[in-house]
Amino acid sequence: MSLRVSQESAWILHRRPYRDTSFLLDVxxxxxxxxxxxxxxxxxxxxxxxxxxxxxxxIDFSQxxxxxxxxxxxxxxxxLALQSLSLWSGFYLNELLMRLVAPGEVHSxxxxxxxxxxxxNLREQAPAIVLxxxxxxxxxxxxxxxxxEVLQARQGCRLAWSPERGLVEDARGVACEALLxxxxxxxxxxxxxxxxxxxxxxxxxxxxxxxxxxxxxRDLVGLRQQAEDRGGAAARASxx
Numbered sequence: 001m002s003l004r005v006s007q008e009s010a011w012i013l014h015r016r017p018y019r020d021t022s023f024l025l026d027v028x029x030x031x032x033x034x035x036x037x038x039x040x041x042x043x044x045x046x047x048x049x050x051x052x053x054x055x056x057x058x059i060d061f062s063q064x065x066x067x068x069x070x071x072x073x074x075x076x077x078x079x080l081a082l083q084s085l086s087l088w089s090g091f092y093l094n095e096l097l098m099r100l101v102a103p104g105e106v107h108s109x110x111x112x113x114x115x116x117x118x119x120x121n122l123r124e125q126a127p128a129i130v131l132x133x134x135x136x137x138x139x140x141x142x143x144x145x146x147x148x149e150v151l152q153a154r155q156g157c158r159l160a161w162s163p164e165r166g167l168v169e170d171a172r173g174v175a176c177e178a179l180l181x182x183x184x185x186x187x188x189x190x191x192x193x194x195x196x197x198x199x200x201x202x203x204x205x206x207x208x209x210x211x212x213x214x215x216x217x218r219d220l221v222g223l224r225q226q227a228e229d230r231g232g233a234a235a236r237a238s239x240x
Contacts, residue, residue, distance in 0.1 A: 003063040008032070009076060010057045011115065013094045017043070023051055025070065026098060027059070030112035034101045037061055037070040047073070054080040054090055054119065066103065082122055085220055089127035092213040093118055093134060099206055100142065111141055125187065127217075132191045135198045136182050144201060148183045151176055161200040173197065 011028045018024040023039040037059075042048035050057065050073060060072040082090050093115060101107065118134040139145065150167065151159075160173035174197045181190040 003032070003061070003068070005032070005062070006060045007058050008061070009112070010059045010073075011112075011119070012051055012053050012055065012057070013098055015051060015053075023048070025051060026103070027070075028097060028101075028112060028115060029059075030109040031106075033105055033107045033111070034097065034103050035061070035063065035068055036066065036103050037063075037068045039070040039073075042070075050075055052079075053094055054082060056080075056116075080119055080123060082119075085127045085217065086122040088213060088217050088220060089122055089131055090119055092131065092211060092217060095211050095213045096135070096138070096202075099211065100138070107141065111138075114138065114141070121187075126189075128192055128195070129187055129189070132182065132194055132198060133187055135202065136191075136194070139198070139201055142205070144205075146179060146183050148180070151180050151183060155180070159197070161197055163200075163204045 008029050008031060012025055013028055013034070014026040015023050018038055021041050021043045023042045025037045025039055027035045027037055029035060039048070039051055042051055056076040056079075058074050058076045059070060061068050061070050063069070080090070097115065101111070114134065114137050118130050121130045121133075136146075146167075154167070154169070154176045157169050157176050158171055158173040159176055159179060160168055160170035162168045174193050178190060178193040179197065181188075182194050
């Protein structure tokens with residue numbers, strides 16, 4: 001299939017060097033899903049700095065086969081200024097899409113909108129809440145939606161996810177009410193307990209290989225919690 005496309009909205013999921021002067025880009029677009037494009041000469045171009053994650057773009061490209069050529073690109077707004085946990089959460093979204101969405105696999109505009117909304121929400125909401133919403137909605141787009149009526153019938157139970165059996169009752173699982181809040185569209189602390197449940201749903205799709213950014217996020221959250229615990233202990237000691 002040959003394509004020549006102009007002024008397509010895009011986000012860059014991943015960038016790596018290609019030969020001496022170019023980049024090889026993994027790009028997400030609303031019309032064509034994930035694409036692999038060569039940005040020839042971009043390393044030496046002043047505008048090449050735009051070709052990075054968190055920068056909304058408009059691009060022109062051509063494609064014949066699996067690998068296309070980026071021809072023109074321009075900013076479609078300001079780069080998102082994320083820091084610390086929010087920044088690594090953005091990288092987590094990128095890695096998740098890189099692992100679960102194959103190049104050339106055309107998705108609806110819903111995927112692009114879901115990703116764009118999650119990135120922008122990271123500027124204002126707790127990263128953990130944004131990630132749980134994104135994971136849940138992405139799983140739904142990939143065909144693994146949770147059924148609200150089935151969950152309603154399990155109220156009062158604790159539930160886990162089995163790759164072989166699906167939804168199962170488990171005393172060590174998550175409260176059904178947290179899953180109901182997630183499926184109903186909640187974007188507050190009620191959905192935080194669903195992290196391990198969603199991880200169980202994602203694990204077989206990831207081939208059992210953990211996301212590197214997920215490991216980094218856990219380490220950062222652990223360090224932040226240790227710092228808060230030390231600060232709390234010091235404050236209590238000063239009052240004694």
